[in-house]
Amino acid sequence: MDDELIQLKGVTKKFGNNRVLDSINLSIPEGKITGIIGASGEGKSTILKMIASFYKPNKGNIFYSKRKLEKDIKNIKRIFGLSIEDGSFYENLTVKENLYYFARLYGIKNKTLKKRARILMNFVGLYSARDVLAKDLSLGMKKRLDIACGYIHSPKVLILDEPTADLDPLLRKQIIHLVKKINSYGTTVVFTTQLLEEAEKLCDKLAILYNEKIIEEDEVEKIKSKYNSKDLNQVFNKIFSKKGRKTYQESKDQKTKLELKKKDEIEKIEEVVEKTLNKEDGN
Amino acid sequence: MGIRSIFNIIKKDFKIFGRSKISAILVLIIPLVVTLLAGMAFNSSNISDVTISTYSDSYTNLTEEILLDFEKNYTILRSNSVEECIDSVKLTNSQICIVFPNDLSSEGSEEDVVFHIDYSRINLAYNLLHEIEGKIDREASDLGAVLVQNLIDSLNKIDEGLVEGVESLENIEGGLDSGIDEVRGIDISLDEIDDAISLLEDARTTANDSSAISKIDSSIEVLKELKETSTSNSQSIEKIVEMNEGLSEDIVSLLTNLEGILEELNNEDTLEAKSIVSPIDIKIESIKIDLNNREYLLPTILSILVLFGGILLSSTFVLKEKKTKAYFRNFMTPTKDVVFILGTYFTCLLIILIQFLLVFVGVRYILDLNFVLMPLELLVVLLLSASVFIFLGMFIGYIFKSEETTIFTAVLTSAVLMLFSNAIIPIEHITGKLKDIAMFNPSVLTDISFKKILLFNFSFDAFLTEIYALSGFIVFFFILTYISRRMNKRNL
Numbered sequence: 028m029d030d031e032l033i034q035l036k037g038v039t040k041k042f043g044n045n046r047v048l049d050s051i052n053l054s055i056p057e058g059k060i061t062g063i064i065g066a067s068g069e070g071k072s073t074i075l076k077m078i079a080s081f082y083k084p085n086k087g088n089i090f091y092s093k094r095k096l097e098k099d100i101k102n103i104k105r106i107f108g109l110s111i112e113d114g115s116f117y118e119n120l121t122v123k124e125n126l127y128y129f130a131r132l133y134g135i136k137n138k139t140l141k142k143r144a145r146i147l148m149n150f151v152g153l154y155s156a157r158d159v160l161a162k163d164l165s166l167g168m169k170k171r172l173d174i175a176c177g178y179i180h181s182p183k184v185l186i187l188d189e190p191t192a193d194l195d196p197l198l199r200k201q202i203i204h205l206v207k208k209i210n211s212y213g214t215t216v217v218f219t220t221q222l223l224e225e226a227e228k229l230c231d232k233l234a235i236l237y238n239e240k241i242i243e244e245d246e247v248e249k250i251k252s253k254y255n256s257k258d259l260n261q262v263f264n265k266i267f268s269k270k271g272r273k274t275y276q277e278s279k280d281q282k283t284k285l286e287l288k289k290k291d292e293i294e295k296i297e298e299v300v301e302k303t304l305n306k307e308d309g310n
Numbered sequence: 311m312g313i314r315s316i317f318n319i320i321k322k323d324f325k326i327f328g329r330s331k332i333s334a335i336l337v338l339i340i341p342l343v344v345t346l347l348a349g350m351a352f353n354s355s356n357i358s359d360v361t362i363s364t365y366s367d368s369y370t371n372l373t374e375e376i377l378l379d380f381e382k383n384y385t386i387l388r389s390n391s392v393e394e395c396i397d398s399v400k401l402t403n404s405q406i407c408i409v410f411p412n413d414l415s416s417e418g419s420e421e422d423v424v425f426h427i428d429y430s431r432i433n434l435a436y437n438l439l440h441e442i443e444g445k446i447d448r449e450a451s452d453l454g455a456v457l458v459q460n461l462i463d464s465l466n467k468i469d470e471g472l473v474e475g476v477e478s479l480e481n482i483e484g485g486l487d488s489g490i491d492e493v494r495g496i497d498i499s500l501d502e503i504d505d506a507i508s509l510l511e512d513a514r515t516t517a518n519d520s521s522a523i524s525k526i527d528s529s530i531e532v533l534k535e536l537k538e539t540s541t542s543n544s545q546s547i548e549k550i551v552e553m554n555e556g557l558s559e560d561i562v563s564l565l566t567n568l569e570g571i572l573e574e575l576n577n578e579d580t581l582e583a584k585s586i587v588s589p590i591d592i593k594i595e596s597i598k599i600d601l602n603n604r605e606y607l608l609p610t611i612l613s614i615l616v617l618f619g620g621i622l623l624s625s626t627f628v629l630k631e632k633k634t635k636a637y638f639r640n641f642m643t644p645t646k647d648v649v650f651i652l653g654t655y656f657t658c659l660l661i662i663l664i665q666f667l668l669v670f671v672g673v674r675y676i677l678d679l680n681f682v683l684m685p686l687e688l689l690v691v692l693l694l695s696a697s698v699f700i701f702l703g704m705f706i707g708y709i710f711k712s713e714e715t716t717i718f719t720a721v722l723t724s725a726v727l728m729l730f731s732n733a734i735i736p737i738e739h740i741t742g743k744l745k746d747i748a749m750f751n752p753s754v755l756t757d758i759s760f761k762k763i764l765l766f767n768f769s770f771d772a773f774l775t776e777i778y779a780l781s782g783f784i785v786f787f788f789i790l791t792y793i794s795r796r797m798n799k800r801n802l
Binding site for chain 1: 314325329635636639641643644
């Protein structure tokens with residue numbers, strides 16, 4: 028492809044003796060949204076951190092605009108913006124202070140910084156909460172703050188690691204909307220997710236990570252037609268059954284089972300509390 | 311970008327530090343409180359509230375006198391046995407056990423006064439031993455002085471007798487001299503006999519009368535017999551003279567010696583009992599006068615504060631930073647590792663400087679300690695020592711993964727550095743090569759420099775070695791911190 032911005036060629040990554048990725052090849056087109064999808068523990072976050080030059084591959088190379096990443100790390104860091112699953116900001120700083128702090132670390136001058144922070148806070152819908160400490164924000168606001176922190180220096184590539192994890196459907200929609208908005212300004216977006224519906228809605232291109240390797244890499248529609256499937260869920264079930272493994276959903280559920288259980292319990296407790304309160308109001 | 315980023319990091323650190331208000335107040339106030347408490351607690355130049363346990367089979371008058379003197383300063387606890395006396399020290403009911411012999415008197419004693427000291431409380435033990443031993447020494451000296459005075463009185467009497475003896479000897483010597491002269495006078499009459507014999511012999515040659523010759527011959531015979539007898543007597547007299555002369559010389563020599571002894575006995579300097587008992591007078595003067603324990607302790611307290619403050623503060627800062635969600639993002643920015651290290655370093659340094667500013671204000675206005683402050687020297691040593699401990703703490707903060715290990719190592723490192731400094735036991739007690747190493751303990755270097763500045767007002771020349779050594783440590787620990795931060799990144 029001519030519009031390839033980032034290329035991974037034969038990339039292998041090990042942590043000690045544990046190999047996480049094996050000879051990965053991946054192309055990320057410029058100005059598009061590329062999704063990396065796979066079950067938990069497959070190495071999705073590792074790919075993102077390698078693209079952002081945080082980890083170095085043990086083997087193979089990563090190219091940005093056909094230039095090796097490691098040759099120009101300082102400038103590369105200005106090109107990439109990153110938002111990780113758990114968020115990466117100071118809980119004891121306000122929204123504005125967090126943005127100012129990271130902007131200065133990117134070398135943005137004070138005059139530009141204030142203007143950019145104000146625009147960005149409006150952009151992610153956090154302007155009214157600009158003086159609120161990050162720890163006091165809701166989960167959805169925290170996600171938006173994290174994306175804003177990663178976007179404060181106007182990177183060419185925004186890397187998002189599971190941006191909608193742990194969010195309810197409404198908040199998820201907000202984040203998806205925000206990602207699309209960012210992409211509409213020409214920013215290349217690379218993100219990971221376990222949610223197939225989300226990937227289908229959001230991605231221009233999809234890479235499927237399975238067993239340390241990228242097994243599929245193409246536009247969503249092309250992948251679906253290749254597997255003669257209506258949606259990505261069917262695609263995954265076919266891939267997984269072919270490989271003799273549990274369905275994707277089952278595999279994913281293993282990780283989230285406990286979380287769901289907790290959520291269920293909380294919902295049940297909330298129901299009981301609500302019923303009790305209603306009764307009391309009735310009395 | 312570097313300086314601006316460092317300022318940015320410091321600003322962020324202070325905002326976060328300030329938002330945890332109670333922690334911030336405690337961090338700033340605790341050093342002041344510690345110094346003030348220490349200053350109030352050690353506001354004397356003596357050891358106070360000391361209990362002495364004693365035992366004696368029989369307390370003599372002298373023992374009672376000594377104990378009466380002790381009671382002015384200490385609490386006396388009389389034990390029923392030596393074991394009980396020693397046990398009271400072990401159980402910390404008393405600080406020293408003294409066993410007095412049962413025959414302690416002004417005439418002395420065959421047994422010793424025995425001290426039982428708990429050397430595990432090493433500083434107290436030596437101080438107390440020095441003080442109690444000094445008191446008993448003074449008592450013993452007083453007793454010795456009385457005994458020596460008696461001896462001197464006896465010598466004075468002998469002196470008087472000797473003066474009389476010298477006079478008698480001088481009389482004897484005079485009598486002997488005249489006797490010798492008289493005996494030597496007898497010697498002259500022998501020549502006269504010879505003259506008479508030769509005159510008679512001349513007369514015999516000219517005499518014609520046989521009866522006259524016969525009378526002359528018999529006279530000559532008589533004279534010769536007289537001469538022989540006189541010669542024999544003369545020889546005896548010569549011997550007597552020689553003996554008398556020898557005796558006279560001995561008497562003169564004896565007189566000279568006696569006069570010398572008298573002269574020495576009459577010398578007032580050597581006849582003072584005190585100067586005989588303690589011929590060498592010792593006067594102990596403090597190098598720095600008018601200071602008490604708290605002033606002497608202040609440099610050590612300050613060096614402990616900078617040691618613990620530096621290591622614990624910086625390791626906690628790094629630990630907290632590592633635990634924040636933002637730690638990862640910091641690595642993603644183009645800001646260099648050195649900038650982050652310096653940012654945290656300057657934050658800790660500023661906090662320590664504020665702590666010390668509060669401490670010095672407290673010391674000056676609350677404890678009213680009037681040190682002639684040498685601000686430049688003090689600031690340089692404070693900056694250098696704080697830098698060493700901050701970088702050491704940061705290194706500990708970066709190198710360990712878990713919170714527990716980091717805190718444990720930081721506390722342990724501070725404790726070890728304090729143990730091998732002058733704070734608990736003087737480093738002179740350390741043996742072998744460990745002592746040489748301990749001399750370069752940053753805590754010791756800090757303590758020595760603070761003492762030179764605060765107690766003796768020395769300028770830079772006096773602690774150049776310490777400055778160079780501390781600077782070396784800064785470089786060393788900075789490199790370690792840098793490496794450990796880089797290693798830490800790999801573990802994210």
